[in-house]
Amino acid sequence: MTRPARLTGAALCAALVLTAAVWILKDLAALGSPADLAWYWAGDRFFLARGRAATSLVDPVLLVVSAAAAVAALRSRHAASALAATGAVTLALRLPGLWAPDSGVLVTALLELALAAGLVLVAAAGRRPANAPYEPLPGRPRTGAAVAAGVLLAVAAAAVAGWELYWASRLPAEITVDRFTGGRSVVKAPLGPPPGWLAAVLVALYATAAASAFARARHTRAFGLLAGALLAAHGLAGTAGAARSGILERLADLPEPYRSDALTSLFGLLAGVAVLALLAGRGAPAASPAPYPPAGVLPPPPPHPRPPGW
Template sequence: MTVTRPARLTGAALCAALALLSAVWILKDLAGLGSPSDLGWYWAGDPHFLLRGQSATSLTDPVLLAVSVATVVAALRSRHAASALAAAGAVTLALRLPGLWAPGSGALVTALLSLALAVGLLVTAAAGRRSGAAPYEPRPSSPRTGPAVAAGVLLAVAALVTVLWELYWATAMDLDITVDRFTGGRTVIKAALAPPPAWLSLVLVALYGTAAGSAFARARHTRAFGLLAGVFLAAGGLAGVARATRYEVIGDFGGLSTTDRLSLLTTCFGLLAGIAVLALLAGRGAPAPAAAPAPYPPAGMPPPAPPYPPPPGW
């Protein structure tokens, strides 16, 4: 499946609008905090900056900004434009949905605009497909078996680890706090635009699982969903490793509790696995099988010209 030219332009425009929406909020937070490093540590989950509560964005927003910009390029130039538009639209829709019931008019307006643009991406990806392609237009290719299986294993492990952590927090906390972690209640400290932590984990599990299943099946949309999953996995791991380095937790690994050790190992795995998934799926896909030559010329075609000069007995 390829994408028509109008669909490519429409998808690129919608992604550009999503990128602009995220960029406006990031610039607003940057002006409020006054320092890019402070905003970066807020995104990394530094408790000192989280308690100050002066930022409306979270780590999700710069990741969505980068995803939107990359999807603009993919929509205009990539053979995987349809799957890239669908992946970006689905993830944006899922992550911005909690903004509908979040406090504050800014979060509500942002959620409504983002949801409208995300639905537009999904509609564009579905309606703009065409089965045939011009001879000069490359078709989407499947990933190679080795890299696809390796990326699928890493993403499946990431999904399993995320599920196990959510089960741990659900059993370690009271029921009302567990519910607030899904709905964004008053007991949860988060940025205005940030999805609730358990909701974010649910979305990531769905993304990792979808990308892993696509990788195992070597589907043509593996690259779009796999690269998107790798970006979120690497970003979360990078934030955790940066936070642990800032507070010198890595050097005191032996003195940490079992939970803190597992948390640190999870963030390190996320960073390394995310980078590995990006490297595995960013390469060239498997070559498309060559079409078998037709035994006879198509109907209506003139016969080939006789040889010149004619051979003896022609």
């Protein structure tokens, strides 16, 4: 990417970080302590009687991801894919805020959607021109690490899709629709996406990252690390909630849905950490550029006058 495009992408990411930080600080003031807010993000609604937080687990994850994308935009060969992945996922997760009844949430959604669209445009239009000095291309992941990460992400996508189909078969049709649109029957944080919508975004992200990993594409690292971060965060939240309520201690005595939910959260935590470890390492060594000129470029003219024996 060009230097102006890198600086623009880093500035847009910094604006996303600042927006999320303002809401998180506001929720800290409402709930009283970081531990209370963390348990709220994990799904514990005991604090609703004292105050309702506007953020969800998605917000701290997007804050960390946006900060990492800002650093990548300035220093990494993976800058374009990092900006594109951050922008695309932010667009998908913030879109339901456009029909939120709260004016503050609506303004935040419009701002973040504009910033995310800017990230995608910068990633697409900020490429270096063909006559620019040579810069190494982003490396591809190693084959073993890519295949292992792809398998874990594919299983995670199937698990999220399976749970959504399970709830669709058990809940009335109007509640199923509300899970995607954020209707009145769904209790959620104002900034958080509806649970069904979030599940659809996660399935699309995990499947895209898995396909990229199997193909060993150059953008695998950006999309895979983002998918791994969301997978690990949701797995950690579910596992912490299950441990706090004693579900893990009596796992064998619980009905099948509760046991499967706890095991899915534990798998998400372990798989997310594994994906982060597999894709954060050094990629495959890049092939050295050919010493010959590109195809179609004529060789330099012979010297004049020509030396003897030319």
